[in-house]
Amino acid sequence: MMSDDKDxxxxxxxxxxxxxxxSIGTVDRVLNNRKDVSxxxxxxxxxxxxxxxxxxxxxxxxxxxxxxxxxxxxxxxxSLQTGYWQLCLEGIRKGxxxxxxxxxxxxxxxxxxxxxxTFLEVSEKTIKSQFNAxxxxxxxxxxxxxxxxxxxxxxxxxxxxxxDIPTKSTLGYxxxxxxxxGRLAGNLTSYLVGTNAKILILNIAKGLENYKxxxxxIEGYKTYLNNLNKNFRIEVVDIPYNEYTEVEKELWSSxxxxxxxxxxxxxxxxxxxGRFFYDHQEIKKPYIIGFDFLExxxxxxxxxxxxxxxxxxxxxxxxxxxxxxxxxFLLKENVMNFKPMPxxxxxxxxxxxxxx
Amino acid sequence: MMSDDKDxxxxxxxxxxxxxxxSIGTVDRVLNNRKDVSxxxxxxxxxxxxxxxxxxxxxxxxxxxxxxxxxxxxxxxxSLQTGYWQLCLEGIRKGxxxxxxxxxxxxxxxxxxxxxxTFLEVSEKTIKSQFNAxxxxxxxxxxxxxxxxxxxxxxxxxxxxxxDIPTKSTLGYxxxxxxxxGRLAGNLTSYLVGTNAKILILNIAKGLENYKxxxxxIEGYKTYLNNLNKNFRIEVVDIPYNEYTEVEKELWSSxxxxxxxxxxxxxxxxxxxGRFFYDHQEIKKPYIIGFDFLExxxxxxxxxxxxxxxxxxxxxxxxxxxxxxxxxFLLKENVMNFKPMPxxxxxxxxxxxxxx
DNA sequence: TATTCTCTCGTTAACGTTACCGAACATTGC
DNA sequence: GCAATGTTCGGTAACGTTAACGAGAGAATA
Numbered sequence: 001m002m003s004d005d006k007d008x009x010x011x012x013x014x015x016x017x018x019x020x021x022x023s024i025g026t027v028d029r030v031l032n033n034r035k036d037v038s039x040x041x042x043x044x045x046x047x048x049x050x051x052x053x054x055x056x057x058x059x060x061x062x063x064x065x066x067x068x069x070x071x072x073x074x075x076x077x078x079s080l081q082t083g084y085w086q087l088c089l090e091g092i093r094k095g096x097x098x099x100x101x102x103x104x105x106x107x108x109x110x111x112x113x114x115x116x117x118t119f120l121e122v123s124e125k126t127i128k129s130q131f132n133a134x135x136x137x138x139x140x141x142x143x144x145x146x147x148x149x150x151x152x153x154x155x156x157x158x159x160x161x162x163x164d165i166p167t168k169s170t171l172g173y174x175x176x177x178x179x180x181x182g183r184l185a186g187n188l189t190s191y192l193v194g195t196n197a198k199i200l201i202l203n204i205a206k207g208l209e210n211y212k213x214x215x216x217x218i219e220g221y222k223t224y225l226n227n228l229n230k231n232f233r234i235e236v237v238d239i240p241y242n243e244y245t246e247v248e249k250e251l252w253s254s255x256x257x258x259x260x261x262x263x264x265x266x267x268x269x270x271x272x273x274g275r276f277f278y279d280h281q282e283i284k285k286p287y288i289i290g291f292d293f294l295e296x297x298x299x300x301x302x303x304x305x306x307x308x309x310x311x312x313x314x315x316x317x318x319x320x321x322x323x324x325x326x327x328x329f330l331l332k333e334n335v336m337n338f339k340p341m342p343x344x345x346x347x348x349x350x351x352x353x354x355x356x
Numbered sequence: 357m358m359s360d361d362k363d364x365x366x367x368x369x370x371x372x373x374x375x376x377x378x379s380i381g382t383v384d385r386v387l388n389n390r391k392d393v394s395x396x397x398x399x400x401x402x403x404x405x406x407x408x409x410x411x412x413x414x415x416x417x418x419x420x421x422x423x424x425x426x427x428x429x430x431x432x433x434x435s436l437q438t439g440y441w442q443l444c445l446e447g448i449r450k451g452x453x454x455x456x457x458x459x460x461x462x463x464x465x466x467x468x469x470x471x472x473x474t475f476l477e478v479s480e481k482t483i484k485s486q487f488n489a490x491x492x493x494x495x496x497x498x499x500x501x502x503x504x505x506x507x508x509x510x511x512x513x514x515x516x517x518x519x520d521i522p523t524k525s526t527l528g529y530x531x532x533x534x535x536x537x538g539r540l541a542g543n544l545t546s547y548l549v550g551t552n553a554k555i556l557i558l559n560i561a562k563g564l565e566n567y568k569x570x571x572x573x574i575e576g577y578k579t580y581l582n583n584l585n586k587n588f589r590i591e592v593v594d595i596p597y598n599e600y601t602e603v604e605k606e607l608w609s610s611x612x613x614x615x616x617x618x619x620x621x622x623x624x625x626x627x628x629x630g631r632f633f634y635d636h637q638e639i640k641k642p643y644i645i646g647f648d649f650l651e652x653x654x655x656x657x658x659x660x661x662x663x664x665x666x667x668x669x670x671x672x673x674x675x676x677x678x679x680x681x682x683x684x685f686l687l688k689e690n691v692m693n694f695k696p697m698p699x700x701x702x703x704x705x706x707x708x709x710x711x712x
Numbered sequence: 713t714a715t716t717c718t719c720t721c722g723t724t725a726a727c728g729t730t731a732c733c734g735a736a737c738a739t740t741g742c
Numbered sequence: 743g744c745a746a747t748g749t750t751c752g753g754t755a756a757c758g759t760t761a762a763c764g765a766g767a768g769a770a771t772a
Contacts, residue, residue, distance in 0.1 A: 010457070012728055023752045028730060036750055057457050059415035060728035063757045101366070101413050101758095180705065187705040191547055191663070224705075307547070342709045345701040349536065349543040349580075353698045368758055379722045384760065392720060416758035419727045716771070723763085730756085739748070 011052055019052075020045045031056070062330070067103035069329050071322070072126040074119075075137040075161075077110035083294045084268045084314060088137070088162070091315030095322030102330060106322070107131075113139045114207050123147040126156075132329070133157035135321045138165045141212060159324065161317045163213045171328065174321050176312040177340040178213055182220025184343055185264055185289050188308050189221075190228055192287045193261045199225070199234045200260035200286075202251075204269040206242040214266045221264060235260075247272050248279075260286045268292035270309070274300025298351050309346040311354070317341060367408055375408075376401045387412070418686070423459035425685050427678070428482040430475075431493040431517075433466035439650045440624045440670055444493070444518070447671030451678030458686060462678070463487075469495045470563050479503040482512075488685070489513035491677045494521045497568060515680065517673045519569045527684065530677050532668040533696040534569055538576025540699055541620055541645050544664050545577075548643045549617045551586045556616035556642075558607075560625040562598040570622045577620060591616075603628050616642050624648035626665070630656025654707050665702040667710070673697060 013031070017024045022041055029037045030045040037045075048054075078086040089108070096106045107129075109122035119140050126134055127150055134151060138144040138160055145167040148158045158169035163178065189199065201221065203214055218236065225232050235258055239250045251273065255263075263286045265273055270290025277285045278300065285305060290297060293311045300306040320341075346354055369387070373380045378397055385393045386401040393401075404410075434442040445464070452462045463485075465478035475496050482490055483506055490507060494500040494516055501523040504514045514525035519534065545555065557577065559570055574592065581588050591614055595606045607629065611619075619642045621629055626646025633641045634656065641661060646653060649667045656662040676697075702710055 010728080013730095014728080024729085025731085025752060025754090026750085029751085032730080034731090038750060041750085055457075057419070057728050059418050059457060060757090061730075062415050063413070063419060063727090063759090064729040064731085066730090066757075101411075101415060103366075177709070180709065184703065184705040187703055340709050342711070343706045345703070345706065347540065347543055347701070349540040350699045350701065353533070353536065353696050355698070366758080369760095370758080380759085381722060381724090381761085382720085385721085388760080390761090394720060397720085413758050416727090417760075419729090419757090420759040420761085422727075422760095714772085716769100718767100718769075720765105720767090722765080725762090726760085728757105732755090733753085735750105735752080737749085737751100739746100741746080742744090 010057065011054060012057065013054075016045060016048050016052070016054060019048050062102045065103075065330075067330065069104045069133070069325075070129070070131045071104060071106045071325055072129070072131045072134040073106060073108045073318075073322075074122055074126065074134060075108070075110060075318075076113040076139060079113070083296070084292055085137075087293070088314035088318045091313075091318035091320075092135075092322060094315070095319045099322055099326055102326065104326065104329070111139075116140050116143060119143055127151070127154065131156055133159065133171075133325050135159050135161060135318075135325070136169070137162045139211075141165050157325075157328070159321055161321050162314065171324065172338050174317050174324070174338055175341055176343050178216040179220035180340070181291075181310060181312070181343055182217035182222075183224045184310060184345070185217070185308075186221045186224030188289060188310075188345070189225060189262050189264065189287075190230075192307075193232075195230045197230070197232050197261040198258055199232050199262045199264065200254065200258050201234065201236040202239060202254075202263060202265045202273065203236070203267070204239045204241070204247060204265060204272065205267060206240055211267070217266050244272055244275065248276055251276050255283065262287045262289065265290040268294055268297065270306055271296035271300055274303070274305045277305050278303065293346060293351075293354060298346075301346065301348055301351055304348060307347065309351070311344040311346055312341055313344065313355075315355075366413065367410060368413065369410075372401060372404050372408070372410060375404050418458045421459075421686075423686065425460045425489075425681075426485070426487045427460060427462045427681055428485070428487045428490040429462060429464045429674075429678075430478055430482065430490060431464070431466060431674075432469040432495060435469070439652070440648055441493075443649070444670035444674045447674030447676075448491075448678060450671070451675045455678060455682055458682065460682065460685070467495075472496050472499060475499055483507070483510065487512055489515065489527075489681050491515050491517060491674075491681070492525070493518045495567075497521050513681075513684070515677055517677050518670065527680065528694050530673050530680070530694055531697055532699050534572040535576040536696070537647075537666060537668070537699055538573035538578075539580045540701070541573070541664075541666060542577045542580030544645060544666075544701070545581060545618050545620065545643075546584055546586075548663075549588075553586070553588050553617040554614055555581070555588050555590045555618045555620065556610065556614050557590065557592045558595060558610075558619060558621045558629065559592070559623070560595045560597070560603060560621060560628065561623060562596055567623070573622050600628055600631065604632055607632050611639070618643045618645065621646040624650055624653065626662055627652035627656055630659070630661045633661050634659065649702060649707075649710060654702075657702065657704055657707055660704060663703065665707070667700040667702055668697055669700070669711075671711075 013024050013027050016027045026037060026041060027045055030042050073092055075088055076085050111118040111122050120143060134156055136144060144165060148167055148169055151158050157171055159171040160169050160173045162175045164173040201218060205211055222234060237254045239247055241247050263273060268291050273288060288306045289308045290306055291310050297309055301309055369380050369383050372383045382393060382397060383401055386398050429448055431444055432441045467474040467478050476499060490512060492500060500521060504523055504525055507514050513527055515527040516525050516529045518531045520529040557574055561567055578590055593610045595603055597603050619629060624647050629644060644662045645664045646662055647666050649665060653665055657665055
């Protein structure tokens with residue numbers, strides 16, 4: 001009613017131009033660090049920008065600029081056994097959708113984590129096309145390292161998600177700290193059992209030789225528990241199968257043998273262990289700790305069979321990687337080193353609120 | 357190189373217009389459900405929109421539209437004893453910053469949670485000014501209910517954060533489910549101790565009569581544990597003080613008396629209990645469970661004195677409330693009912709990765 | 713028949729920024 | 743002294759959308 005609503009115009013490029021007695025073109029040149037501006041006027045404009053704390057309107061910028069940035073995303077394809085990568089893909093799709101109006105084109109390549117040739121194939125495709133950056137979830141370590149080296153020669157930015165490998169990418173790594181992940185499992189274990197407890201560590205996956213990173217988790221787990229000096233008896237068993245019937249046989253024999261108080265499954269395959277104890281309720285169930293917020297895992301969590309799920313939000317990782325590239329290319333933000341992703345603890349009493 | 361890079365122009369309002377043989381003005385009228393369009397052309401345009409799955413460019417829209425939406429945020433002010441609201445405020449500030457380029461004006465009012473008059477004052481100010489919506493963190497229940505009723509009469513949208521109260525707001529509640537929060541604490545407790553364990557529940561705060569919601573937590577906690585039929589001996593003690601020296605005296609006597617195995621602090625004041633056991637290392641420390649990711653709490657977590665912190669991300673709540681209003685007013689998205697916020701479990705082994 | 717009104721629709725300025733084009737002037741080379 | 747080249751800057755179209763303005767056709771009124 002009253003002339004109370006002062007026209008709160010945004011302080012923009014035009015206002016700077018007026019104050020500095022130059023054209024908006026010149027201001028733009030200063031803002032974007034382009035040439036063709038004398039030092040005197042550059043300083044004058046910069047001073048005003050600082051004085052008035054000018055903040056560019058990112059929405060206007062994204063409207064004006066026509067981007068031509070192409071991003072390749074290379075991750076394992078979802079298999080029946082591990083819905084894990086489905087979650088990652090969902091985060092990536094969300095990121096793609098947000099970036100699309102900015103003119104960033106993204107192409108997703110899925111490879112079979114049991115077949116190195118499929119990885120070589122998609123990496124070759126990425127090299128051949130004109131991409132500006134590539135997001136990689138490394139499984140085949142040697143092949144991935146060779147690939148990123150090629151990328152760097154072609155000035156292609158690289159970024160890892162999910163697990164880190166020795167050869168550094170240009171933009172870093174987005175994912176959990178695997179050693180800490182193991183330590184956290186150890187920490188939870190220490191609350192569950194006392195001196196002399198028997199602990200069984202299970203690696204369940206076909207082609208275990210490709211999952212070097214599991215060793216890091218195990219090391220963190222063992223180190224943590226051994227440092228407590230409680231004489232825990234820890235045993236590691238590899239079960240290199242994917243099919244339930246095969247896994248069941250192995251489980252049957254090793255659980256018979258060691259009769260553990262705690263079962264620590266080092267990856268997302270904990271649901272098969274859940275199923276085992278669901279099917280064999282005659283056996284006394286140990287405490288069970290596993291990884292990842294997959295439907296099957298949550299199912300056995302809700303049934304009270306799995307006790308703790310340690311989760312690392314694969315969807316956030318995928319989304320974050322794309323968001324990071326957006327900031328790198330469009331906002332030209334300085335590259336920060338990533339903090340590792342959060343590690344979440346999920347039980348039967350908080351799983352229903354996880355992931356908004 | 358090759359003419360491979362097809363001009364991937366965005367499919368926009370102009371393309372719709374061309375396909376429908378109308379002007380962009382007409383398309384805009386259809387898109388925004390305005391009048392002055394014949395039914396025939398309206399249908400024709402709508403069909404094309406659906407067929408081509410047109411997605412409006414929100415950045416262009418926000419550039420074009422000049423909003424005049426004013427939001428009031430009413431939360432407790434940060435006190436020395438509880439840095440909790442500082443976190444909430446930070447999330448809100450982040451939200452404000454993001455919304456500012458859309459022309460949404462936000463004003464934050466802080467009130468003293470120990471002085472109801474300060475709340476009445478800021479609520480009065482909100483009513484007097486011309487706001488479109490108000491975000492409220494309810495502490496004084498009766499006064500808040502009277503206030504939201506006034507708001508509704510003035511067509512002012514309301515939304516609660518942090519805790520819910522019986523009189524419904526128009527846009528719902530963003531925060532944790534308090535009963536589940538207590539159940540989760542019970543769940544963790546059940547992993548720590550066995551039959552006949554002694555458990556002490558501590559309510560620590562000046563003016564406890566204002567913290568009705570604590571009862572909900574306690575109820576969830578007790579119900580969960582009693583259902584286990586393990587004959588837990590649970591005791592509740594109120595300590596209606598804020599000063600450490602006063603709290604210490606009370607703690608001293610009640611811990612002497614009941615010598616608990618588990619200490620459950622129902623709010624963010626768990627750090628004072630941490631300090632107590634840090635100062636009195638001669639006393640055998642029980643397991644300690646408390647709430648909220650405050651610096652002081654995390655400090656005693658890292659020292660190994662506090663065992664579990666249950667956290668509800670107050671910053672996310674504040675941010676989410678503003679983001680929700682943005683979607684409500686600008687994107688005109690349909691109001692969905694909120695899922696409660698996640699409830700996180702923090703230990704000495706994952707606190708360093710919390711909150712990216 | 714002239715006037716007004718209503719309904720439908722096209723045209724256009726504006727939002728804040730980017731990037732290209734070329735003007736104005738200064739400097740260099742012959 | 744004149745052309746060629748450089749340097750610095752202003753002007754402006756464009757990005758996709760919104761909303762104000764007004765044009766044209768036909769209906770209703772005088």
